[in-house]
Amino acid sequence: MAAREKLILLPGMLCDARLFTPQAEALSRTHDVEIVMIDSADSIEALADHVLERAPERFDLAGLSMGGIVAMAMAGKAPERILRLALLDTNHLADAEGRDKIRNRQIDAVGKGDMRRVVVDEMKPVYLAARNRSDQALLDLLVDMAMDLGPEVFVQQSLALRDRGDQTAALKAYTGPTLILCGEEDMLCPPERHREMAGLMRRAELRLIRDAGHISTLENPHAVNDALSSWLGAAVSPSA
Structure with a gap:
């Protein structure tokens, strides 16, 4: 029996393996699924190096939000x-102008013990689609x-996002099947923003998910x- 392809999933900021519970359960039937945390460094480049160091020689890669940014750096x-690349609810650009002031204020607040308020009041309310904002179980999980x-981890990830570079060149250069x-x-x-990303790439398919906001996987x-399963079935070039 041939060995199954490795699929690495990278969660977003302040998320762990639970972000991908439905995907891990479904895709593990056909792939060797591993969810790798991105909580070991305070720069996107260092996080990308960390994942690459522990990854096999060839693998499929999917990341959501900050996980997608790390995935782009890896590409x-x-x-x-990277046989196939999936970028979910993410952003290929550097942090927006003025965003550093917000991140610095949040870092300062968290350092003073105010993390729960920052998470509950400033971050999670804008994560979900309208119909999901009353889903208390989902809100509690986040x-x-x-x-x-x-x-x-909040501070490390905030610094990594604040200081990240533009990934346009990486997207333009990558030639594998991309979701x-x-x-x-x-x-x-x-x-x-995702239409822009798809327009930069050679083999990109854009999929918009109904009744979902930033946490589409849940x-x-x-x-x-369904979208990930179709992407995993895309043919890769013989050289890959």
């Missing part, structure tokens, strides 16, 4: 190792993941699973 560093990771996926109601990384898992 820029080692495109020949807060639980953040609080379980804790203040140190660009976004919740239709994603206010943090809106559909138009808001509409069946639609996301």
